[in-house]
Amino acid sequence: MDRAQLDTDGIRARLLHLKAELQNRVSTIHEHARDPLEQDSAEQAAQLGNVAVVSALETEAVLELGDIEAALQRLDAGSYGVCVSCGEPVGDGRLKVRPAATQCRDCAELDARR
Numbered sequence: 001m002d003r004a005q006l007d008t009d010g011i012r013a014r015l016l017h018l019k020a021e022l023q024n025r026v027s028t029i030h031e032h033a034r035d036p037l038e039q040d041s042a043e044q045a046a047q048l049g050n051v052a053v054v055s056a057l058e059t060e061a062v063l064e065l066g067d068i069e070a071a072l073q074r075l076d077a078g079s080y081g082v083c084v085s086c087g088e089p090v091g092d093g094r095l096k097v098r099p100a101a102t103q104c105r106d107c108a109e110l111d112a113r114r
Contacts, residue, residue: 012075014099019068022061029058067100074102083107 074080081090085107094101094108103111 008075011099015068015072018099019065022065025061026058029054071100
């Protein structure tokens with residue numbers, strides 16, 4: 001995708017907004033992780049079950065933050081919106097849904113099948 005065709009300011013603003021949301025989510029998770037466990041063993045079991053779910057959400061957010069950082073770097077380098085696998089445009093629709101996407105739909109589907 002030609003960099004001149006991109007609304008780089010709008011894309012950067014969207015990526016930075018997503019980054020801030022994810023950073024806030026991770027911070028909130030860390031704050032709640034410091035909460036002490038309940039005294040009741042049944043409550044503790046429920047809390048520990050929640051820890052696994054929250055940990056998975058944190059991992060997902062941290063990975064997404066890495067994707068956003070990489071997208072910002074591609075934006076700066078002028079390669080944002082270009083599929084890393086085939087070199088073709090990623091596509092506006094895909095970038096609207098997943099602004100940190102690195103692959104076009106066809107390449108992403110091909111990778112998912114492997």
